[in-house]
Amino acid sequence: MxxxxxxxxxxxxxxxxxxxxxxxxxxxxxxxxxxxxxxxxxxxxxxxxxxxxxxxFFPVWAVIQFCLSGFFLVIGIISGVCYLLGCRTPPDELKQIK
Known part of the structure; x- marks a missing residue:
């Protein structure tokens, strides 16, 4: 306070x-x-x-931050779509690895 x-x-x-x-x-x-x-x-x-x-005036750091945030947003969206579509290691391959 x-x-x-x-x-x-x-x-x-x-x-x-x-x-x-x-x-x-x-x-x-x-x-x-x-x-x-x-x-x-x-x-x-x-x-x-x-x-x-x-x-x-060209705000260089602001543009760099927007580019980084856009990159991580795209990575997050791709990861979310892959998770929803089930793009992961099949269960029988997991058993062989263990």
Missing amino acids: NSLVTTLFGLFIIYVIVVTTVYCAEIKNTGLTKDEMIALTRDHFGRPDPDSLLNG
């Missing part, structure tokens, strides 16, 4: 810091709109649409 309270408190502090920097920061002598201030504060590049897809 203590770690949950600590986590929630930490998330609250981060949320408060982000809100204060986005909504309460005064940029002196610039004619920026509220949307421009949010964009500048969030990604620090001043892009017009920081939420557009990838923005030229």
Whole structure:
């Protein structure tokens, strides 16, 4: 319970810091709109649409993880189908092995 309270408190502090920097920061002598201030504060590049897809960034580790998860999903499906179809060593061969 203590770690949950600590986590929630930490998330609250981060949320408060982000809100204060986005909504309460005064940029002196610039004619920026509220949307421009949010964009500048969030990604620090001043892009017009920081939420557009990838923005030229290719997440290599995410792609590797998706490939691995897809590989293991295919292996799991093949294993499940083989189990359901009865692809295993016949019982008389098991007796000979023992």
